[in-house]
Amino acid sequence: MDCDRCGADAVMHAAYSGAHLCDAHFRESVERRVRRRVREDDLLADDATPDDPDRWVIGLSGGKDSVVLATILRETFADDPRVELVALSIHEGIEGYRDESLSACEELTADLGVRHETVSYAEELGVRMDEVAEDDPENMAPCAYCGVFRRDLLETHAEALDADKLLTGHNLDDEAQTALMNFLEGDVARMARQFDASLGPFDRRRETDRFVPRAKPLRDVPEKEVALYCHLRGLPSHTAECPHASEAYRRELRDLLLKLEERHPGVRHSIMAGYEELSGVLAGEYRDGGDEPDLSPCENCGSESARDVCRKCELLDAIEAA
Numbered sequence: 001m002d003c004d005r006c007g008a009d010a011v012m013h014a015a016y017s018g019a020h021l022c023d024a025h026f027r028e029s030v031e032r033r034v035r036r037r038v039r040e041d042d043l044l045a046d047d048a049t050p051d052d053p054d055r056w057v058i059g060l061s062g063g064k065d066s067v068v069l070a071t072i073l074r075e076t077f078a079d080d081p082r083v084e085l086v087a088l089s090i091h092e093g094i095e096g097y098r099d100e101s102l103s104a105c106e107e108l109t110a111d112l113g114v115r116h117e118t119v120s121y122a123e124e125l126g127v128r129m130d131e132v133a134e135d136d137p138e139n140m141a142p143c144a145y146c147g148v149f150r151r152d153l154l155e156t157h158a159e160a161l162d163a164d165k166l167l168t169g170h171n172l173d174d175e176a177q178t179a180l181m182n183f184l185e186g187d188v189a190r191m192a193r194q195f196d197a198s199l200g201p202f203d204r205r206r207e208t209d210r211f212v213p214r215a216k217p218l219r220d221v222p223e224k225e226v227a228l229y230c231h232l233r234g235l236p237s238h239t240a241e242c243p244h245a246s247e248a249y250r251r252e253l254r255d256l257l258l259k260l261e262e263r264h265p266g267v268r269h270s271i272m273a274g275y276e277e278l279s280g281v282l283a284g285e286y287r288d289g290g291d292e293p294d295l296s297p298c299e300n301c302g303s304e305s306a307r308d309v310c311r312k313c314e315l316l317d318a319i320e321a322a
């Protein structure tokens with residue numbers, strides 16, 4: 001097949017849009033979607049200046065998603081000193097897995113000329129995921145601990161780095177899986193929270209001023225296209241799967257969505273469009289109804305939490321007691 005735009009050999013076909021694109025036009029289309037998202041989400045603060053830039057901390061794992069996001073943003077703002085990027089990597093303590101992906105992060109940030117910071121579970125929390133997975137005191141999947149710890153470290157360190165935004169590399173498939181999971185679990189409160197935390201308008205997020213506002217500028221790009229983009233550009237990324245990967249439910253939804261997408265192209269986009277609209281309405285209702293949870297500092301660590309002791313500290317206590 002030929003590229004719709006220039007007639008060169010197409011490297012991809014997107015069934016949801018009907019497009020066939022060559023290498024150059026495909027790359028351009030991915031970059032355009034990221035830039036459009038940055039614009040539509042109002043990511044760049046109006047009052048950012050070269051002397052007082054907007055500081056965006058990107059969670060960089062070394063996997064294709066965060067590598068592609070960091071690259072596109074760096075290139076987009078190469079000549080715009082109103083944005084300052086900082087990459088933040090988390091070392092979970094997983095033998096033979098995270099060390100390699102961190103070398104990809106170092107290579108990439110050196111190439112891009114972006115400041116790179118790494119924090120580890122071992123230093124910050126006194127645990128390593130390899131041991132947590134083995135002991136498993138709460139009898140749950142390793143990812144359930146890991147997700148809580150990672151979120152906590154990303155948030156506290158984004159704050160410590162004086163970030164104006166915290167960006168993560170979630171792609172369209174990740175987001176559609178999460179949306180579906182929240183629907184299927186009937187978790188309305190979570191839909192509202194997620195909207196406020198990472199999809200809602202930034203003005204509102206700044207207003208609450210509790211957390212560094214989050215953004216996901218890659219969320220319009222399907223996973224396969226992120227992988228192809230990464231491959232075509234030869235970006236340094238790490239592809240091995242974590243030995244503790246255990247989110248069986250998410251994997252089931254991933255397969256289901258891919259099957260649906262094959263038969264009904266565009267279903268991921270329509271799930272997300274509906275989800276964002278619905279969760280925006282819910283977020284408004286929760287706020288108006290005064291149903292937002294009261295947050296107060298965790299007795300242990302001071303993180304904002306809806307309980308006396310935050311979930312991270314609860315898990316760390318259980319691990320220590322095991």
Ligand code: SF4
Nearest residue numbers: 142143146242244245
């Ligand atoms: Fe942590 Fe699970 Fe990701 Fe492994 S797959 S790094 S355990 S969240």
Ligand code: ZN
Nearest residue numbers: 298301310313
């Ligand atoms: Zn705590």
